[in-house]
Amino acid sequence: MKKANNKRAAAAASLILKLVCAALLVGAGGVRALAAEGEGDVKHKAPVVSAPREVINTMKIAGMKVAKFDEAVLSALARRGAPTTGVMCDGRDPVARRILNEYGAVFVAGGGALPPPICIFATAAEVESFQLAARVASQEIGGITIELQPAAMRALLAARAEAHSMGLDVTPRDGSESARRGYADTIRLWNSRLLPALEHWRGQGRLTHEEAERVRALPAREQVAAVLELERRGIYFSKDFSKSILYSVAAPGASQHLSLLAFDAAEYADERVRRVLARHGWFRTVRSDCPHFTYLGLEERQLPSRGLKRVNTHDGEFWIPNSPAA
Numbered sequence: 001m002k003k004a005n006n007k008r009a010a011a012a013a014s015l016i017l018k019l020v021c022a023a024l025l026v027g028a029g030g031v032r033a034l035a036a037e038g039e040g041d042v043k044h045k046a047p048v049v050s051a052p053r054e055v056i057n058t059m060k061i062a063g064m065k066v067a068k069f070d071e072a073v074l075s076a077l078a079r080r081g082a083p084t085t086g087v088m089c090d091g092r093d094p095v096a097r098r099i100l101n102e103y104g105a106v107f108v109a110g111g112g113a114l115p116p117p118i119c120i121f122a123t124a125a126e127v128e129s130f131q132l133a134a135r136v137a138s139q140e141i142g143g144i145t146i147e148l149q150p151a152a153m154r155a156l157l158a159a160r161a162e163a164h165s166m167g168l169d170v171t172p173r174d175g176s177e178s179a180r181r182g183y184a185d186t187i188r189l190w191n192s193r194l195l196p197a198l199e200h201w202r203g204q205g206r207l208t209h210e211e212a213e214r215v216r217a218l219p220a221r222e223q224v225a226a227v228l229e230l231e232r233r234g235i236y237f238s239k240d241f242s243k244s245i246l247y248s249v250a251a252p253g254a255s256q257h258l259s260l261l262a263f264d265a266a267e268y269a270d271e272r273v274r275r276v277l278a279r280h281g282w283f284r285t286v287r288s289d290c291p292h293f294t295y296l297g298l299e300e301r302q303l304p305s306r307g308l309k310r311v312n313t314h315d316g317e318f319w320i321p322n323s324p325a326a
């Protein structure tokens with residue numbers, strides 16, 4: 001018994017060490033690795049993006065402790081036999097922390113899903129090679145071709161069949177972009193918020209011409225960091241300039257749609273439809289993005305042990321990473 005306890009303590013210590021190593025490695029220069037992703041979804045129009053901090057309460061699941069999200073990601077990596085060093089988003093890097101907190105649920109996906117191997121895809125080639133490795137299943141739904149990872153597609157079709165049996169349906173909200181996207185899509189969507197906001201704040205005198213031009217010219221990752229820094233000063237980049245850009249679009253390379261594990265459903269507002277999707281492993285994991293569902297391949301009761309906590313908002317329930325604030 002004592003031996004087992006020692007073993008457990010050693011494992012925990014090793015986990016913490018790995019986390020620190022991973023942070024150092026990534027911080028030192030871009031070792032890519034594993035985890036997380038984001039969601040992102042940019043493309044939803046204004047009405048579906050609700051006030052980000054409208055969380056009314058955080059539900060405690062009776063008798064169940066919610067795991068810490070970063071530890072759950074490391075455990076998920078270990079379960080998959082993936083390297084646990086060099087792969088993680090560095091939780092101390094403010095950009096990575098925000099990406100993990102806003103879109104990170106996909107990193108603990110199971111049920112036959114292949115989570116993205118890195119925090120933020122940096123190039124179109126990285127996205128393409130991941131999508132090739134994950135494999136793409138294609139299906140027509142409501143006259144629109146939808147592409148997802150095979151396990152995610154099977155679960156979606158099963159959910160749809162169950163919905164049909166109840167007189168309901170599950171259909172894509174925004175054409176084929178409701179599921180698979182490419183890197184260029186995430187850049188285009190990001191720019192659709194970034195560029196008007198730079199103009200707006202320059203017009204307001206809050207940014208000089210030079211500052212706006214400097215931000216516009218930055219490479220994607222640095223640009224995200226610069227935007228988040230400006231937002232700390234109240235210079236917001238969402239569509240109406242009132243909140244963070246991340247509640248409006250995903251950072252480039254950080255959308256769960258790139259991982260083929262996200263689907264935007266037209267029927268998201270119907271709680272019965274959400275329950276059907278949940279029974280098949282599909283949950284809403286990005287709290288400002290109402291139509292956006294993530295394939296986690298898990299039962300709802302498993303989510304707390306995977307580092308996800310349930311929050312109830314005016315727009316219904318979301319399962320989000322149980323992480324420290326950015």
Ligand SMILES: [Zn+2]
Pocket residue numbers: 040041042178257262263264289291292293
């Ligand atoms: Zn989406």
